[in-house]
Amino acid sequence: MNRHVVAKARPRVLAVALLAALAAPGMAFGQTAKEQELEARIAQLEAQVQALLSQQQQQQTEIAETRTQVTEVRTAQARAPAAAAADGKGIQPGTIMTAANPGTTFSYGGMIKFDAMVTDTSDGRIADGSAGRLFYVPSTIPVGDDGADGGDAYTDQHAQFSRFWFSADHATDGGDKFKAYIEADMFGGGSNALLGNETATNTYGVSLRHAYVSWNRWLAGQTWSNFMDVGALPDAVDFVGVTDGTVFVRQAQLRYTNGPWSVSVENPQTTVQSYAPFSPAAGARFNTGDNVLPDVTARWITRGDWGHFTVAGLVRQFKAGDETETGAAVSASGKFNLGASDDIRYAVNAGQGIGRYLAFGMGSDVMQDASGDIHALDGYGGFVAWRHVFSPQVRTNLMYAAAHYDNDKSLIGFGVTERSHSLHANVIYSPFPKLDVGAELIFGQRFLEDEREGDLTRLHTHVRYTF
Template sequence: MTTSIAKLARRPLATALLVALLAPGMALAGTAKEKELEARIAQLEQQVQALLSQQQQQQTQLTQTQTQVTEVQAVQAQRPAVPEGKQPIQSTTIMTAANPGTTFSYGGFIKLDAMVTDTSDGKIADGSAGRLFYLPSAIPVAGNDVDGGDPYTDVHAQFSRFWFSADHTTDAGDKVKAYIEADMYGGGNNSFAGNETSTNTYALTLRQAYVSWNNWLAGQTWSNFQDVAALPDAVDFVGPTDGVIFVRQAQLRYTSGPWSFSAENPQTTVTPYLSNSARFNTGDNVLPDLTARWLTKGDWGHFTVAGLVRQFKYENLATDQGDTETGVALSVSGKYNLGDSDDIRYAVNGGQGIGRYLAFGLGSDTVQAADGSLEALDGYGAYVAWRHAFNPKLRSNLMYATAMFDNDPLLTGFGVTERSQSWHANLIYSPFPKLDIGAELIWGERQLEDDRAGDLRRLHTHVKFSF
């Protein structure tokens, strides 16, 4: 019993001692935890403060952005409304030297021509124009006993072209236009750079360069005597060249409604007496070539009539020979739509001294008499072309053309061209707009006054991309 009492007496004492020993540690533990909590609270307060500051910055930026948007909307509201329809890509001028508000445009096409030619009476001279496109005057005519030889091939890209245009409307509503166009056909070249041995380099050639102001035009462009809108859809450079009026030259033109009038650069082509030398040009003219045209058009197509009055003049100071002659010519042409898929294009041309204007000068304007006087030669030409579209990607054209000249063999001799004619048939495939892949079969014939004739057979192909 004494032992039990002793054990009971010792338990409170042990408990007291244990409490006395643990109390300081518990106090110390409580103090450390409070410090840790205080540190965490301080850290959270810093984070909250940072978030509040960031939110204030974002709110400031949103307010500034909203202000800017409001200002832009106010400026846009003051601008005039954009009209309906297709709008120009260029809204301001890129031509620093031009009048304010002048717009600039650029275009053209890349064209590769490849052709195989077979001529009956000898070959067309290599490098000449007749090797590049159908040119009736280049068809060799020698006689039935001359062998034309094997067919020959030509490939070139000389008809690729580009143009620039600057258009301006004044505050008073006057419309002013400047236009220039060039290609690589007909330009000069040197014997190394321009030949087909190495580089096939060709010089830039001026096609058109003019300025127009309202109804007036001054500069070089298509003759007012030519109906460009009636030209057939050909793979060849021109197509039915025999019957086509084809001239670009310097001129002054006035247009009012359906009427247009022009004074154009004069030039006279002359066949010497009995063709004892080569045909030549003379610029002795005093008066310009004068033209007048009347045009009517509609959904059905167009119809036009043009007249030409010319002066022919030649002076030979060495022989004291010379003369002046006049000529008058007429052209009727147009295009008639036969529904959505077909159209007919045509032209009939004729008159005195029409030679320079018809078929790239197939005949002369004049012939010289023995005394040096000039006589205007009568010439006639015509063509008709039927165009048919099988579908939006495939189309075909069938063409016929002819030209003839009323030569006086007592003056011209028998070695001059009396007539020519040609047939053309093509297929043109456009896998997508502006890209044409075409092939054209051509048969042409040239006949002289002595009834000798030569013919040409050609397969002409091209790849053309317009831009």
């Protein structure tokens, strides 16, 4: 039964298929015009889509390449300081000084230093606004009559020893080396009478510390005297610390250095203590500005893993009006390492007319008699300091300094300084590299020729960040 039905249906299915095959060409021919327009638009859209896809792929490729380049640059920048430290060269790829020689490199640095101190003096107060209120200056310790009362202790705070410096360095293809250096701080008083005080704004003027140019072995300009050993200065909280026994002078000079030897001719100046025979008060102290010949210095230094040792000599001419005198001085100083955690720093200074070079000029260069003749004043002083490092964060220093002058009392009286000494002990904490927080206890005494004396006791603290 089923087979019969299927057999009868087959001719009908075949007929329908044949009819569809015969009608298809006509139907296709009737729709060609519309479909061709539609297909053209579809093809155009497909081309635009393909172009957009290609552009997007190109942009993604460029972005990936840019990211790779940025990563490479950052990696090179991170490695540059280590490479510069290894070869001794700076990381600056080119000059940023438009007026400098091609290839000149520029550097900048300095420090911010906040000082706070409480001072107690036995014979009156140090004058407000004077240098002795900012750091330890033995010549400013008040000395009065027996039984004089210095009153209550007094407090000072300032940031005047903050400083900054600029350096421009250049090396030629022939190996010549040039350097220009300038440094300043704010230890120079106010810019005007209204602002340059502690009443309101504590505005202070910029003071020149160093300004020099060097060319290979030559140096010309203002910097530390060749008679001074900066490397022997102790690690103090106070600006200097061992001021009594320290040679401390910055001045204009022309210097030549060859290996361990250096010689210089430096700016001359004569300080005079005037005639005041057997007077209980000192005579006038003044600078003459009459010098003709410069101060001449020579230094020899040797260095090693153990530290350094140096000897320096000084020859000077003194002149007041038409009167002249000569003097000479010598200094021996250095630093001796006692293992990795301890060192000893020291200096011994002595000579005729060493006055303005020692202890911030506590003694004069010459004494003047009644006829106007001048006589070189003998003086000597020194210091010793022990430094101990407990850890990279904590260190301590113990220091002692003294100075003495052989005044002729028959010429300048009893009111001049005969000697001074001081003892310092400090602790300095560095919670981070370049950041110091320190406290220093200072006890100092100044004695006059008539044996009157004045005491100073001070707690000096600071916060210092070096950059």
